Amino acid sequence: MTPASAETCATALHADLGWALGTVFRAYLKASDAVVADLPGGHRGYQILTTAARAVPATQLSIAQHLGVDRTVMTYLLDDLAGAGLIERRADPADRRARHIVATDQGRSALADLSRRLGEVEEHVLVCLDADERTALRGLLRRLALHADARDPVADPCQLVADTAAPTRPTPRRRGRAR
Amino acid sequence: MTPASAETCATALHADLGWALGTVFRAYLKASDAVVADLPGGHRGYQILTTAARAVPATQLSIAQHLGVDRTVMTYLLDDLAGAGLIERRADPADRRARHIVATDQGRSALADLSRRLGEVEEHVLVCLDADERTALRGLLRRLALHADARDPVADPCQLVADTAAPTRPTPRRRGRAR
């Protein structure tokens, strides 16, 4: 076991927002895995269920987009949730191509239980922050998420990095056999 | 196009820390994709490079653990980074099983360029927050990430959800053919 481990690596990356986001996100997923383990679709199943329990029904496509899921994957996820009796697909009277996703009574009661337990997990993930800091973080993340959700196109970053003078070489992203 | 879209769905999920984290993380990945597109390993390649550029060298395994990557995947990632001339594997004099990962000169100059451009992307992702809020968010996320990084085992959540009275049914997590 080399001495160069935890805090060394951490300090190296502490300025990287991407690393912090990824690490916290992974920690959340890991901490909440047990709660959603028996739910079809896991974490995404829970988020679908949350959307489906709302008063105003959303279509498969709109849910997929706002959850960052491909629409073909959404089909499978909904198949499983419907198979478990948690959601239903209903024809959109205004557009017979689309389906409204609504939670069943069973889905709502499952959601209530899951929400309570995930709330506990969230607090546990934030355990090293005090009450004010937790509120602040939740608020900031929520604003960022809503902002990102609103303007999905993400046009600007393309301009930001328009001067893409390849920093290394145009490696085709896939591993090479060499050693 | 149904009226139930963006803000409807968003309000439904705004209380969910997991959704916010995932959405912001995806937004970051999307915004920074172009910057790391030509770097072997993409985002993870960048984080490995950051670690490799530090004064105190880290081993493959320690990097893998702190980046949430399987050690077998780390081998491939390092193969590509080494193939591009950005990092080197050096024998750990204290333990000849382990390899120290160090950045080459080329790797350091590539890292400098990438860091600058990723910094711009980060600011762009945080564009809807003012300066104080950005600092606050970075600080809070950093503390959470360091905390999660320090105690990887994540023992507590298992106790938190010890009373796992399956909320739905023990679905084997995989999709069923039924419709």
Place this chain on the structure above:
DNA sequence: TATTGTTATACTCTATAACTATA
């Protein structure tokens, strides 16, 4: 015997393409 790193393989997950039905 346990651990680091490597390799091959099997597996999971995702996305592409093609199709149906609506608009």
Place this chain on the structure above:
DNA sequence: TATAGTTATAGAGTATAACAATA
């Protein structure tokens, strides 16, 4: 013609298992 949803399939990504070298 374009869009919502479905399906099959190919492809990317991941992890398991087995191995070699070292502790």
